[in-house]
Amino acid sequence: MNILNARLRGRSGLHRIELDGARIAAITAQQAPAEACDGDIDAASNLVVPPFIEPHIHLDATLTAGEPAWNMSGTLFEGIERWGERKALVTHEDTKARAKKTIDMLVEHGIQHVRTHVDVTDPTLSALKSMLEVREETRHLIDLQIVAFPQEGIESFKDGRALMAEAIAMGADVVGGIPHFENTRDQGVSSIRFLMDLAERTGCLVDVHCDETDDPQSRFLEVLAEEARVRDMGQRVTASHTTAMGSYDNAYCSKLFRLLKISGINFVSCPTESIHLQGRFDTYPKRRGLTRVAEIDRAGMNVCFGQDSIVDPWYPLGNGNILRILEAGLHICHMLGYEDLQRCLDLITDNSARTLNLGERYGLEAGRPANLLILSAPDDYEMLRTQGHALLSIRNGKVLMRRTPAQIERY
Numbered sequence: 001m002n003i004l005n006a007r008l009r010g011r012s013g014l015h016r017i018e019l020d021g022a023r024i025a026a027i028t029a030q031q032a033p034a035e036a037c038d039g040d041i042d043a044a045s046n047l048v049v050p051p052f053i054e055p056h057i058h059l060d061a062t063l064t065a066g067e068p069a070w071n072m073s074g075t076l077f078e079g080i081e082r083w084g085e086r087k088a089l090v091t092h093e094d095t096k097a098r099a100k101k102t103i104d105m106l107v108e109h110g111i112q113h114v115r116t117h118v119d120v121t122d123p124t125l126s127a128l129k130s131m132l133e134v135r136e137e138t139r140h141l142i143d144l145q146i147v148a149f150p151q152e153g154i155e156s157f158k159d160g161r162a163l164m165a166e167a168i169a170m171g172a173d174v175v176g177g178i179p180h181f182e183n184t185r186d187q188g189v190s191s192i193r194f195l196m197d198l199a200e201r202t203g204c205l206v207d208v209h210c211d212e213t214d215d216p217q218s219r220f221l222e223v224l225a226e227e228a229r230v231r232d233m234g235q236r237v238t239a240s241h242t243t244a245m246g247s248y249d250n251a252y253c254s255k256l257f258r259l260l261k262i263s264g265i266n267f268v269s270c271p272t273e274s275i276h277l278q279g280r281f282d283t284y285p286k287r288r289g290l291t292r293v294a295e296i297d298r299a300g301m302n303v304c305f306g307q308d309s310i311v312d313p314w315y316p317l318g319n320g321n322i323l324r325i326l327e328a329g330l331h332i333c334h335m336l337g338y339e340d341l342q343r344c345l346d347l348i349t350d351n352s353a354r355t356l357n358l359g360e361r362y363g364l365e366a367g368r369p370a371n372l373l374i375l376s377a378p379d380d381y382e383m384l385r386t387q388g389h390a391l392l393s394i395r396n397g398k399v400l401m402r403r404t405p406a407q408i409e410r411y
């Protein structure tokens, strides 16, 4: 199969992408627009990109908002409380059905790589068992990374350390954490040492919910970055949320950035989630409650955007469309400048691939998997401005999803 008349990011002109089964065979520049023959797909001068990535979501909690009660305050902490009530009701099939329904939504928006946090503060590890099955049963749709996520703490939850170790032994891919939720500062610090030891010992990646609060005293990011630096694990480590960084004073943050840079860790921001959950203890002026996305990017560090929630105790909206998150995030983070607009899709493609350590499993290059999207616009800026969509999603050389744009009739 060939894809003709494709525009590619960072290259001028039109291109032909030759697929050989599940691999990309070759990418060649076209001298002129080409006619599609039998079996070819015409990209019609639209952008072709590797699949969108969802680097941070909680698939075990999606589609549970209001069950049994709604989050009335809109705070992270009430969300955790409401989830605790819903968690008591989960069954194996309930978790699997909701996760699969959500994965379908992600697939419909061109996502083929997903990192999900799964709550392991449950003595039965029920959600984890469900998600390990979902990971296998949805391989034809997505590549799924499972984070062992201690929602109620590692040190503050009964047998928290043992549950984390067991989750990794059962097959979770990534070690998680939540230091700002631990009962004391000391526990937050020791939880990070524990989870970094666990990851180093097992060869797992790390993704920590870190400083998801407006409290400027929440400073676990420096601990995580230093642990990553001394162990030389930075590329394998991600700090999610880091919203307290939006409240740090500049003097501290400028010192912090030096450490973050040499540590080489990755960052995920979930802008719709954070604009909703943070700032809740302010009147006016009211903080945005996001990490310093533009500044992290400008400093040459790796940052990407995630959805975090779809209709759960923390956030009542969401439909799987990561482009909606990109648009919101660029607004909230003051990233609608010319340079940002030219390369904004980095935040949901290449940067996310680096966070997930996808390496040569991702990207439009000969020899790599034949996973790609045809978009509805010719470049990043137009995709954003027109609120474009992924029109076609190809995985392992086969069409996975085709979207027909809305037809408008004018009289």
Ligand code: 17E
Pocket (backbone or CB within 6 Å): 058, 076, 080, 151, 178, 209, 212, 273, 308, 309, 314
């Ligand atoms: N759990 C948490 O600690 N933070 C979040 N943003 C979500 C779940 C969605």
Ligand code: FE2
Pocket (backbone or CB within 6 Å): 056, 057, 058, 117, 209, 240, 308
């Ligand atoms: Fe999260």
